[in-house]
Structure formats: C-alpha cells, structure tokens
Amino acid sequence: MTTTDRIMYLIIVGAGRIGNRVIELATGDGHEVVVIEKNTDLAEQTSSNYDCLVINDDASKMDVLEEAGLEKADALITTTNDDSTNLLVMMLGRRYAVPRLLSSVREPDHISLFDELEIDFVESPHRLNGEFLYKTIQRPGIKDYMRLDGGAEIVEIKLAEESSLIGLTILEAIESEKIADDLIIVAIYRHGELIIPRGNTTFEAGDTVTVLSKEGIGKDIIQTLKTQ
Template sequence: MRVVILGCGRVGSLLANTMDKAGNEVTIIDENADSFWRLASDYGGEKVTGIGLDEDVLRVAGLDKADAFVAVTNGDNTNVMAGQIAQRRFKVPRVIVRLYDPIRAQTYRKFGLETICTSIIGAGIINDLLTGTPQRPIEEYIKMGPAVEHVLPVLEDKAASSSENEEERK
C-alpha cells in the first residue's frame, strides 16, 4: 500500500515506522525537517519537507499515486483541509484525519471525511478503565462524542446572531 502521512510528530512518526516495517511504501511530510529525527534509523520510506497544504508538496510526496493519506499534524484545521485536498483533488481512496475537537470530528465525519478524535477515544478508554468496563471496539468509542445534531443548530444560531450584530454596527 502507498501511504502518505502529513505530520512527523509522535503519532505520524510511529505510524510511518510501523507501516514501513510492514512493507508498505511510506512517505511522510513535515514542514520542519528537524522532525524527522523521530523516524527509526532503519526507516526506508521517503521524507518530504514542506507545507502539507501545498499541492506541489503533495505531488512531490506522491499523493497522486497514494492508496491512503493520513493527516496527523497538531492542527485540526490543517488536518481537515489537507484531508479534503487529498479526497477531492487527488481522489485518494482512503483519507483519515486526526482531530482533537470532538464536535469538529463528528461534523466532518457527517460530510464524508473519515476522522479519528483522540479526545473522544482517550476519554472513552479512561472511563472504561475507571469503571471496570471491558474495553470496546474502536467504533463504539468513536460514537461516544457529542451529538452533532444537537450542537449544529446552536452553532448556526450563534453564527447568524453574530452576523446580525455586525450588520447593526455598520
């Protein structure tokens, strides 16, 4: 499998090392070349230094031939935008983005982006450990986030109210 990973932090480097050792073709992108120190000394994949939202950088990384793209930078917005570029412009068959914000994770999932929210998963696992509940399949943890159906109308009302207030100030 050809995998392009955006972000060479703790998660990205661990994923790159694991996928590389399993025999996959891995390319990892980070805007800071110093981040590549996290990769194993025997990492055999490619390393690309550049901004992960730049289509030229993504082409150099081979995103146009990738089977999968994973965005795991420390920024939710960057991960979402990069995921959308991979999905829509490069037509990558499998796109996964890591998000910290549970509301964003569920919102973008509703719009067709595969998201992993480490905040939801972490809280679910800790809850199960504290309560003695047997650990569940990952899909059950993912469903534990806030109900987007209840949050979106509130966010839309706030946005509309904010726009009306700006118009009144003019």
C-alpha cells in the same frame, strides 16, 4: 505481508508522536511510505530512522502533495496538531479521489467538519494514537481498536446490511462456522443501547459489535462481520 494482502502506497502527514507510530508500523510491514513533515528536525530524524521518503515542507500546499505522489496514493493519513491543516489536506486528498482518507482531530468542536466530508477520523483523546490510525487503514470498518498483552485484540465494527450474520443468533453463527468458536462477542451496541450478548442474542444490521480475539483480528474476521 499485512492483512491488506498487498503493498500499499501511503502518504503520512506529520511525524510527531502519533505520526511516528504510524510510520514505524507501515514501514515495518513493508509498505511504500512518503512522509511530509514541516519541522526540519523531525523530518531529519524520520529520514534517519525509517526506510521512507521524507519531504520537509508544508503538506497544505498542493504542489507538495503532488510531489509526494498523491495521484497514486492508496491512503492519505494526517496526524498534525493543527485541525485546519488536517482538514485542508483531507479536502485536497478528496479532490484527487484518494481511496482512503484518515485524520486525527484535536478539538471536539471540529468533528462535524470532518464528518460532513465523510472522512474517517479519530476524535477522542484516548483513541488518538498511531496504532489505531494504522489499523483503520489496514482494516476499513473498524470503529475502535485496542491491542492487549500477548497479541490479543479487541475491535468495534459496525455490521453491514450485507453481513451473513444478520438474523443469526451468536450460537447459530458459531455452529455454522461463520465466526470462530474462539472469537468472543464482548458487547453489542444497538440504537445507542448496550446489549450484553448471550448465545441466543440475534445479530441485526447496524449493530456495533465489540469482538475479542486471542490471536488478533484478521482480515477474514472483519470481512465476515461486514459482508459475506
């Protein structure tokens, strides 16, 4: 079982390099996955390689998304090379009130369109990878993600106003066991400025905190940073 603590129903649009990685991770974790891929060769390859339903059609058509089970989807992820297709699919997902919408964005000029719809997206090329998309679906609130050798992970997450860390110093948070002592606060971005954290650095609402964990960033860590 993954950090979501339950099996999710995921619709993944696009089975190229990025989509393929998302499919690999999601099916490997036992989630119920439906893939929509317009390219016949990619669709057949995906069907052969993974335990998932593959629909060889155009995801920008409402009836195709309905066939994929949009009304019961926990998340809709678009990974195509066409931003217009990605945007349209996200709009249709919004119409069906899909709980999580996440898309890749190829052209920086198109970012504002996704931002206006309040859709989670991966915009910069170095972050445009399937693992980041999948981790974002698993762990809402993550702003950036990197996996290191040996299982360690680095994430960026924005501190919510409800977080119990607000007003505490890093040392106080460790002493009160709100964050584990083996969790390293690498950096804090506040009002666009980089803060190199020390033991007496105080957490503030809205801080974007970069965290390193040797054992990987679990649900409990994300929840602590966001709320609790």
